[in-house]
Amino acid sequence: MATESFDLVILGSGSTAFAGALRAQELGKSVVMTEERTIGGTCVNRGCLPSKNLIDAAKLVFDARNPRYPGIAPAELRVDFPALIRQKDDVVASYRKKKYESLVGETVRFERGHARFADPKTIDVDGRMFVGRAILIATGSRPVVPEIPGLDQIPFLTSDLLAMGEQEELRELPRSMLIVGAGYIALELGQMFARFGTDVTIIERGSELLGHGYEPAVGPAVREILDAEGIRILRSTSVHSVRRDGDEVVALADVAGRRRELRVQHLLVATGRRPNTDGVAIERAGVELGSRGQVLVDETLQTNVADIFAAGDVIGAEHGAQMATPVGSQDGGIAAWNALSNQPRRRLDHRVIPRTIFIDPPLAIVGVTEDEAIAAGHRCWCSTVPMSLVPRAGAARDTRGFIKMVADADTDEVLGVTMLGHGAGEVIHEAAMAMRFHARVADFIELLHVFPTMAEALKIVAISRFKDPSKLSCCAE
Ligand SMILES: Cc1cc2nc3c(=O)[nH]c(=O)nc-3n(C[C@H](O)[C@H](O)[C@H](O)COP(=O)(O)OP(=O)(O)OC[C@H]3O[C@@H](n4cnc5c(N)ncnc54)[C@H](O)[C@@H]3O)c2cc1C
Secondary structure (H helix, E strand, O other): OOOEEEEEEEEEHHHHHHHHHHHHHHOOOOOEEEEEEEEEOHHHHOOOHHHHHHHHHHHHHHHOOOOOOOOOOOOOOOOOOOHHHHHHHHHHHHHHHHHHHOOOOOEEEEOOOOOEEEEEEEEEEEEEEEEEEEEOOOOOEEOOOOOOEEEEEOEEOOOOOOOOOOOOOOOOOOOOEEEEOOOOOHHHHHHHHHHHHHHEEEEEEOOOOOOOOOOOOOHHHHHHHHHOOOOOOEEEEEEEEEEEEEEEEEEEEEEOOOEEEEEEOOOEOOOOOOEEOOOOHHHHHHOOOOOOOOOOOOOEOOOOOOEEEOOOHHHHHHHHHOOOHHHHHHHHEEEEEEOOOOOOOOOOOOOOOOOOEOOOEEEOOOOHHHHHHHHOOOEEEEEEHHHHHHHOOOOOOOOEEEEEEEEEOOOEEEEEEEOOOOOOHHHHHHHHHHHHHOOOOOHHHHOOOOOOOOOHHHHHHHHHHOOHHHHHOOOOO
């Protein structure tokens, strides 16, 4: 059996793996990446890129149908869903070529096939053996499939439905869709399909959307926005069983204590993602896993086995990580540096991770919520300001949402920001950068903001520390 040796052998070829491979290349080291599906992994092929491409298209359709301005008549844009999918595939293919495929070659080797450990130093890719001075596990995550009676008997969709050229992909617009789960993928895709014309029902197990880990005001506000678009949200609901009836799926669900039958064309199961650690013969390497199947790592991203590192979705929420592309990309580079550089090790830094749920208007968050700040022992100053107080929101006639700032009442250091509103995904970066430098509430006030912008929401909520922001003139402090 042929065996080749490399400085770094990487399991996976997603954005985490690429970051690790490029860092190895910069360090002048030899590296091989492995992939059993499509080069580039989840983000480019079936996650971030295709979803944001289609979410923006759906917004065009929605805005045309719902112009916010008297004087502009609503227009019905005809949606050719298969054509939209084709253009999405073009965008994905071209981005994948530029950002992934074109980067592999002689110095970054790419090997197709299923990778698993043969021993702590050797990766077996369908019979080809690759020995690594160091190994990086970057196998990402996959959709969780819950145990619902009947689910294994019927076809259903997962968050892989935007994949291109894979069995899981969806190329026709569903007439109706039941989404089990109400996390960020469910909400983003649910609103997108509804805007294209699908009759969407979302099932939430808890009593409110986005409960745990979010400010309490978020769930009701998001629900109101989705509700106004005709998306049905069933709370305190669990699916009892599913079956197929002709070309429909029938779900028996307990909705707030009452059994109901829900009939739809497609079922989308979006109940979270789990790390891909069960198919790599990890026991042969002796690498320890956590209770959710995540690879356990220290702050340098090394596992319990010397020279085996892990990063990206596969480490789950370890050390405050999030399953998001920029987190994996940063950590993949750090892991490769620590594995190969012979320089002092870099530690991961997950203190400030901004994130966005790309619903419309977007929900963006950085840092902690009020409850989390109190639980961490802070005496809190917190304030919430509705978007109606942000001049730009009023000018653009979209005042949905709010901004909340959480600060330490003694030091005035800002600890967290939640913003639901137009442009929140961009605005959150100002808060994140400020928090990186331990900014105080007053820093947001003293920074001149462009008028009128949505970023002024940060300044206005900060001003509410000292005075009533509803009594301000223009951009006065
Ligand atoms: C619908 C959707 C929307 C998303 N939107 C966003 C967003 O807007 N912003 C954001 O930051 N994140 C988003 N994400 C999350 C983001 O895609 C992931 O966090 C990111 O892709 C993780 O990168 P990774 O390299 O760690 O893993 P992956 O990209 O999953 O790469 C791992 C790769 O390893 C391969 N692999 C696994 N096991 C093996 C094996 N044994 N042998 C060989 N290959 C193997 C897999 O096939 C996969 O290609 C989204 C995800 C989904 C599903």
